[in-house]
Amino acid sequence: MKEIAKRYIKDTDITKEEWIELLGCAEDPDTVQGLAKEAVRIRKQYYGEKVYVRGLIEFTNYCKNDCYYCGIRRGNLHACRYRLRKEEILDCCREGYQLGFRTFVLQGGEDRWFTDERMAEIIRAIRETYPDCAITLSIGERSKESYRLFRQAGADRYLLRHETANERHYGTLHPSSMSLAVRKQCLHDLRELGYQVGAGFMVGSPGQTLNCLAEDLMFLKELKPHMVGIGPFIPHHDTIFAKEPAGSVSMTLYLLSLIRILLPQVLLPATTALGTLDPKGREKGLSVGANVVMPNLSPVQNRKQYDLYDNKICTGEEAAECLVCLAQRVQRVGYHLVHERGDAYGIEKEPIL
Ligand code: 5AD
Ligand code: FES
Numbered sequence: 001m002k003e004i005a006k007r008y009i010k011d012t013d014i015t016k017e018e019w020i021e022l023l024g025c026a027e028d029p030d031t032v033q034g035l036a037k038e039a040v041r042i043r044k045q046y047y048g049e050k051v052y053v054r055g056l057i058e059f060t061n062y063c064k065n066d067c068y069y070c071g072i073r074r075g076n077l078h079a080c081r082y083r084l085r086k087e088e089i090l091d092c093c094r095e096g097y098q099l100g101f102r103t104f105v106l107q108g109g110e111d112r113w114f115t116d117e118r119m120a121e122i123i124r125a126i127r128e129t130y131p132d133c134a135i136t137l138s139i140g141e142r143s144k145e146s147y148r149l150f151r152q153a154g155a156d157r158y159l160l161r162h163e164t165a166n167e168r169h170y171g172t173l174h175p176s177s178m179s180l181a182v183r184k185q186c187l188h189d190l191r192e193l194g195y196q197v198g199a200g201f202m203v204g205s206p207g208q209t210l211n212c213l214a215e216d217l218m219f220l221k222e223l224k225p226h227m228v229g230i231g232p233f234i235p236h237h238d239t240i241f242a243k244e245p246a247g248s249v250s251m252t253l254y255l256l257s258l259i260r261i262l263l264p265q266v267l268l269p270a271t272t273a274l275g276t277l278d279p280k281g282r283e284k285g286l287s288v289g290a291n292v293v294m295p296n297l298s299p300v301q302n303r304k305q306y307d308l309y310d311n312k313i314c315t316g317e318e319a320a321e322c323l324v325c326l327a328q329r330v331q332r333v334g335y336h337l338v339h340e341r342g343d344a345y346g347i348e349k350e351p352i353l
Helices: 003-010 016-023 029-047 086-099 116-129 144-153 167-173 180-192 210-223 249-262 272-277 281-286 319-332
Strands: 050-053 055-060 103-108 134-138 157-159 196-203 227-232 336-338
Touching: 003 016, 003 029, 003 249, 016 210, 029 249, 050 319, 055 086, 086 103, 086 116, 086 319, 103 116, 103 157, 116 134, 116 144, 144 180, 157 227, 167 180, 180 196, 196 210, 196 249, 210 249, 227 249, 227 272, 249 272, 249 281, 272 281, 281 319, 319 336
Parallel strands: 050 336, 055 103, 103 134, 134 157, 157 196, 196 227
Antiparallel strands: none
8 A cells, every 4th residue: 555545544634745646546456445445444433334325306407507517507408307396296205205215315406496485395394294304405505594494494414516626627617607615605504504514526527637636625624524425427418528538436436435534424425426337336335435325216207307417327217126226236245224314423403593
């Protein structure tokens, strides 16, 4: 194992130059394996063999933003738009609950039809019907007041990937109407409001360098999010990045190990994007430090329409099929799915501000 990796295991407080050096070891088998082993050791220490499941409900693919990498960006006129009604969302939850899900993730584009009031009403309905479940939102940037309203309505967690912590790179991936500063402000607001917060980024997105990744990891170290979502960039045919190469699976796996060591208690999903690029991607993710999977609970007829990137997996399966499939995959690598909320460590009952 390279010297810098040994040092990282002892103390993750390393300089930017050292981060870049560490990230540069992604091709060194001894280092990759050594860090994965340490990541798995830490993961077992906190979570044993448990893998948490989150039921993902993709409830709208309308979006007011135009992120250059994303298939549901506003500018994509080929996207076939849909939004679920409150009752349909509740149907997904009912099915999920019966299957044992105790976390529902409401994910969508930044769809203005879902005003604060409409969102709050949906959250309240889920909260009342399923008091024992966690509600996670993944609906992009909103004001602190909106986030407060959702929290009061019963939301527990919020996923908002920062996408890249490097200003220039952020500008490569997004139009000038969007800014990294706003994204960071949202993450801080969410944390202040007592949400369990998830940040994250794509691996191998166009223009990403080791310097960018070093900044991503330094940002995570500072923010200390409860959850981190990373997955390889996958080109979407209707975007300006259609011809760009996809991110690498091995680099994603290496980063999962580094993140587990950096934030020992973090909730770290083996993502759908990882499973899309490699048929064994999610299993490999679990074997290097990930401890969460997020099967799809969206209605099958809408799955293909939530088209962030090409060839997304699990778009034809019913929720129950997906769950059985995942349970088997998880077991094959020595872990097991659990039907628990799976809150972040140290979260008892956060006061609702
Ligand atoms: N490839 C991989 N991941 C993507 N996302 C959006 N578009 C793509 C793509 N082309 C990710 C973003 C977003 C999350 C919901 O999906 O990181 O935050
Ligand atoms: Fe969805 Fe395998 S996890 S079909």
